[in-house]
Amino acid sequence: xxxxxxxxxxxxxxxxxxxxxxxxxxxxxxxxxxxxxxxxxxxxxxxxxxxxxxxxxxxxxxxxxxxxxxxxxxxxxxxxxxxxxxxxxxxxxxxxxxxxxxxxxxxxxxxxxxxxxxxxxxxxxxxxxxxxxxxxxxxxxxxxxxxxxxxxxxxxxxxxxxxxxxxxxxxxxxxxxxxxxxxxxxxxxxxxxxxxxxxxxxxxxxxxxxxxxxxxxxxxxxxxxxxxxxxxxxxxxxxxxxxxxxxxxxxxxxxxxxxxxxxxxxxxxxxxxxxxxxxxxxxxxxxxxxxxxxxxxxxxxxxxxxxxxxxxxxxxxxxxxxxxxxxxxxxxxx
Amino acid sequence: xxxxxxxxxxxxxxxxxxxxxxxxxxxxxxxxxxxxxxxxxxxxxxxxxxxxxxxxxxxxxxxxxxx
Numbered sequence: 523x524x525x526x527x528x529x530x531x532x533x534x535x536x537x538x539x540x541x542x543x544x545x546x547x548x549x550x551x552x553x554x555x556x557x558x559x560x561x562x563x564x565x566x567x568x569x570x571x572x573x574x575x576x577x578x579x580x581x582x583x584x585x586x587x588x589x590x591x592x593x594x595x596x597x598x599x600x601x602x603x604x605x606x607x608x609x610x611x612x613x614x615x616x617x618x619x620x621x622x623x624x625x626x627x628x629x630x631x632x633x634x635x636x637x638x639x640x641x642x643x644x645x646x647x648x649x650x651x652x653x654x655x656x657x658x659x660x661x662x663x664x665x666x667x668x669x670x671x672x673x674x675x676x677x678x679x680x681x682x683x684x685x686x687x688x689x690x691x692x693x694x695x696x697x698x699x700x701x702x703x704x705x706x707x708x709x710x711x712x713x714x715x716x717x718x719x720x721x722x723x724x725x726x727x728x729x730x731x732x733x734x735x736x737x738x739x740x741x742x743x744x745x746x747x748x749x750x751x752x753x754x755x756x757x758x759x760x761x762x763x764x765x766x767x768x769x770x771x772x773x774x775x776x777x778x779x780x781x782x783x784x785x786x787x788x789x790x791x792x793x794x795x796x797x798x799x800x801x802x803x804x805x806x807x808x809x810x811x812x813x814x815x816x817x818x819x820x821x822x823x824x825x826x827x828x829x830x831x832x833x834x835x836x837x838x839x840x841x842x843x844x845x846x847x848x849x850x851x852x853x854x855x856x
Numbered sequence: 857x858x859x860x861x862x863x864x865x866x867x868x869x870x871x872x873x874x875x876x877x878x879x880x881x882x883x884x885x886x887x888x889x890x891x892x893x894x895x896x897x898x899x900x901x902x903x904x905x906x907x908x909x910x911x912x913x914x915x916x917x918x919x920x921x922x923x
C-alpha cells in the first residue's frame with residue numbers, strides 16, 4: 523500500500539518514545555494500535571518504498587512481540603473483567619457440543635446494537651460515510667487475517683474454513699470478492715478506495731478490533747482464539763448488516779452500498795453456522811484442549827468490537843452536541 | 857462417466873438448514889430462489905425477511921406484544 527504520511531495536524535509526527543508497558547489503555551491507545559498495525563501490515567501488503575525484508579527484520583519482530591504481549595494481556599484482562607467467556611459449561615461428554623452451545627449463547631442478540639440501530643434510523647449521509655471510512659481498514663482487507671489459519675488446522679475444520687473463505691473471496695467470481703464489493707461501495711460515494719486514506723482518522727479502538735485478528739491469526743498458538751473470534755464475528759453480523767442496509771435505503775445511497783450489506787445478511791447467516799459448528803465444533807472435537815481458547819477468542823471479538831462501536835457512537839453524539847442544528851435539519855429532511 | 861452430484865442438507869438445531877449442491881430453492885409461494893453461493897442457509901423459523909433464505913432472525917429477541 524502507499525506509504526503513510528506524517529500527520530501534520532499533530533505537534534509531533536512521531537510520538538515520544540514510550541516503553542511497551544508504559545501504556546495505560548493499550549486497546550484504546552491510537553499510537554500503540556497504529557504501531558502494531560504498521561508492523562502487521564508488513565506481513566500483508568507492506569508499504570511503497572519500504573524494503574520488503576522489513577517483514578522479517580529481527581528488531582521489528584522483537585518490537586512486535588513486545589506490543590503483542592501488552593495487547594494480549596489487556597485482552598485477557600478485559601475478557602476476564604467482562605465475564606463474557608466463562609469456562610465451558612459441561613453439559614455432557616462431548617466438549618464440541620458444549621462449545622457450540624456456549625458460542626451460540628454468547629452471541630445471541632439481545633437487542634439492536636447501538637451503531638447499526640443508529641445507522642438504520644438516525645444517521646445522516648455524512649455519518650453513514652464516516653462509518654464506512656471507519657470500517658474501511660477492515661473491509662478493504664476483509665477475511666485476509668483468517669487465511670493465515672488454514673495451514674495451521676486440519677480435517678473437517680480446515681474444510682469448513684476453506685469453504686467459508688471461498689465464499690468471502692467471491693466464490694469464484696472476482697466481482698463478488700467482499701473486499702472489492704466494499705471498495706465499489708466507497709467508490710459509488712466518491713470516497714477513496716485505498717486503505718491509507720482512512721488511517722489518519724480511525725480510532726484506536728477500531729485499529730484494535732482489526733489488530734486482534736492479526737494477533738490471533740499470525741501466532742499459531744492462538745489459532746483456537748482466531749476461530750472463536752471468527753465465529754463470534756460472523757454470528758453477530760447478519761442482523762446488524764440488515765439494519766445497516768435499511769439505513770442505506772432510507773438515505774437513498776447507491777446500489778453498491780446496498781449490495782454490500784445485503785450480501786452480508788445472507789452470507790453471514792451461512793458463515794455463522796459454518797464458523798460455530800463446522801469450524802469451532804470440529805476444532806474442539808479434534809482437540810478438546812482448544813475449548814477455552816475458542817471461547818476466549820469469541821469473547822474478545824464481542825468486547826473489542828463493542829468498544830469500537832461505543833467509540834464511534836461517542837464521536838457522533840459529541841459532534842451532534844457541538845452542531846445540533848445541522849443534525850436536526852437533516853433528520854427533518856430525511 | 858460423470859458422477860451424480862450430491863446435494864447435502866445439514867441440520868443446524870435452533871437455526872437454519874444448510875444446503876450444499878442445490879441449484880434452486882422453491883419457496884412456499886412458488887417463487888424460485890437461485891442458489892448463487894457454495895452453501896446456502898434456508899430459514900426454518902419463518903421469521904426471515906428474505907425467504908427462503910435465513911437472515912439470522914431466529915437470533916433476534918422476539919418482540920413482546922405490549923404495544
